[in-house]
Amino acid sequence: MSATAQALSGEAGEADTMTDGFHLLIDALKLNGIETIYNVPGIPITDLGRYAQGQGMRVISFRHEQHAGYAASVAGFLTKMPGVCMTVSAPGFLNGLTAVANATTNCWPMILISGSSEREIVDLAQGDYEEMDQLAIARPFCKAAYRLTYAQDIGIAVARAIRSAVSGRPGGVYLDIPGAMLGQVMDAVEGQKTLVKVIDPAPRMRPSDEAVARAIGVMKEAKRPLIVIGKGAAYDQSDDLIRQLVEKSGYPFLPMSMAKGILPDTHPQCASAARSLVLKESDVVIMMGARINWLLSHGKGKQWGEPGGKRFVQMDIEPEEMDSNVEIAAPLVGDVGSCTEALIAAMDGEGISPPKEWLDQVHTKAEANMQKMSTRLQNNNHPMDYHAALGVLKQAINDRPDTILVNEGANTLDLARSIVNIHKPRHRIDVGTWGVMGIGMGAAIAAAVETGKQVLAVEGDSAFGFCGMEVETICRYNLPVCVVVFNNDGIYRGDGENWGGGDDPATTVFVKSARYDMMMEAFGGVGAWVKTPDELKQAVEAALSSGKPTLINAAIDPAAGKESGNIGNLNPQSVVAQRLYPQARTQK
Ligand code: ADP
Ligand code: MG
Numbered sequence: 001m002s003a004t005a006q007a008l009s010g011e012a013g014e015a016d017t018m019t020d021g022f023h024l025l026i027d028a029l030k031l032n033g034i035e036t037i038y039n040v041p042g043i044p045i046t047d048l049g050r051y052a053q054g055q056g057m058r059v060i061s062f063r064h065e066q067h068a069g070y071a072a073s074v075a076g077f078l079t080k081m082p083g084v085c086m087t088v089s090a091p092g093f094l095n096g097l098t099a100v101a102n103a104t105t106n107c108w109p110m111i112l113i114s115g116s117s118e119r120e121i122v123d124l125a126q127g128d129y130e131e132m133d134q135l136a137i138a139r140p141f142c143k144a145a146y147r148l149t150y151a152q153d154i155g156i157a158v159a160r161a162i163r164s165a166v167s168g169r170p171g172g173v174y175l176d177i178p179g180a181m182l183g184q185v186m187d188a189v190e191g192q193k194t195l196v197k198v199i200d201p202a203p204r205m206r207p208s209d210e211a212v213a214r215a216i217g218v219m220k221e222a223k224r225p226l227i228v229i230g231k232g233a234a235y236d237q238s239d240d241l242i243r244q245l246v247e248k249s250g251y252p253f254l255p256m257s258m259a260k261g262i263l264p265d266t267h268p269q270c271a272s273a274a275r276s277l278v279l280k281e282s283d284v285v286i287m288m289g290a291r292i293n294w295l296l297s298h299g300k301g302k303q304w305g306e307p308g309g310k311r312f313v314q315m316d317i318e319p320e321e322m323d324s325n326v327e328i329a330a331p332l333v334g335d336v337g338s339c340t341e342a343l344i345a346a347m348d349g350e351g352i353s354p355p356k357e358w359l360d361q362v363h364t365k366a367e368a369n370m371q372k373m374s375t376r377l378q379n380n381n382h383p384m385d386y387h388a389a390l391g392v393l394k395q396a397i398n399d400r401p402d403t404i405l406v407n408e409g410a411n412t413l414d415l416a417r418s419i420v421n422i423h424k425p426r427h428r429i430d431v432g433t434w435g436v437m438g439i440g441m442g443a444a445i446a447a448a449v450e451t452g453k454q455v456l457a458v459e460g461d462s463a464f465g466f467c468g469m470e471v472e473t474i475c476r477y478n479l480p481v482c483v484v485v486f487n488n489d490g491i492y493r494g495d496g497e498n499w500g501g502g503d504d505p506a507t508t509v510f511v512k513s514a515r516y517d518m519m520m521e522a523f524g525g526v527g528a529w530v531k532t533p534d535e536l537k538q539a540v541e542a543a544l545s546s547g548k549p550t551l552i553n554a555a556i557d558p559a560a561g562k563e564s565g566n567i568g569n570l571n572p573q574s575v576v577a578q579r580l581y582p583q584a585r586t587q588k
Pocket of ligand 1: 106107169170229230231232233235236256257258259288289290291292293295315316317318321334335336337432433
């Protein structure tokens, strides 16, 4: 029953026939199917969280707004409903804003609801408590931003926020709620009439017949075709259609990191292990919900082979995405499901099937690379290296494919992405389009809360440092999250030296052999400190079968990492470094 209806059913008395901004906001969210709020309490929204819990919503309170926000954005990715994050004013709002910006960049729907101080004082800059013009600040970082001044507008504001977040290209939305608005009182019957249920918030968008025919025309001419599947396709949840298109076409496919598992990485057409070859040699590439951005070298350069040697078919819900980096020969504007369905239907009788030589070439390369990798994964080096540790985790996910993998770090990310196979859609969550560090605990919490599944979070020690305090949240809500910290004593590597020769540690190293496992123990969870693949295997087994909050501190060779992982080329170069710092040559 809504709070408003409850008020009405109570004993007579004036308070019973009234409602207020707090309860209208909760009713508006619930009416639209939003059941969970990712929250950090404080002025002026402390009571809003209490009341939401009182009204049967799940309110997960975090230790820092950034992680509550990341959790909300991941909830949006997993469910196609906007995840909701709630924060206090000014500093709390700014912390949450990072997550809204990240959600918008990743095209994930979320709504940041922040309390704000008194408008009339803020607007005259009279020095209010946590004074800040939050609405203006939020605008450039999100898809849409709205401010609520009157309780009677809550229904329409929430409807606008939801529709803005999920329709078209999804993104982050900011909803500003001045504290005073929450306390506004109105007649409960009138209040209920102001609520809006959003009908068909993310309408399907079908590509035109003409656009489909154009795409088929390009596909018919392909000699070395490739399908690239991105996280927009994972978001779309048209998993069966995507599989049908891949299998009916016979094209090799390459999943972007968060699209892994839409089709299992072990699928015979998966070309991940021949990534360089297929990017370079393909002549027609079908992009499904994946942008041709930095993660794909902008579709240009050595990685992509001969300039002008490729024709792209691109499915995207955002028309402006077309030609963002390279010419798109056949744009398919629409949702991935509708575009895929249309292509499948139009392929009949068109004789689309890739030449055998191409498939053989891809297959041979992939097999050889997988073979090379599998020997590296079984090593027993001491100290343990990334490959040995990831060999264990790969097996753990193979054994329990329902586990959701969260992954961040530099080397920890790059290597886990290519080593650990994912078998189910939306079972891998990582640093996304920005490559942001610190998403791990928020993502793990959201994955556990939204799906009820076991989560395995594989974290570099540096990445974990950005969000580690949320292990308390994991313990408090008793979530089935196992965190494995790849502890190599530092950022990229743990063996750096101070190039100025002073006593301070190098800028990229941490305390040696830090006991991250004790952080989990501090809050009642299980901690383990492991130094060999066997110990890691035992600890992961125990964690995944018990479902208990666990942190496994896995000691990794401090000398095993590569500077910036696979993207060291993005670091600017100094012309004088080699002369000034002899270590520059040896230490990286
Ligand atoms: P990846 O990082 O996996 O390559 P990106 O985040 O770069 O993926 O690209 C995702 C793309 O998917 C975005 O351009 C976005 O507009 C698009 N997109 C999001 N949702 C849908 C959808 N339902 N249907 C089609 N395209 C979508
Ligand atoms: Mg590290």
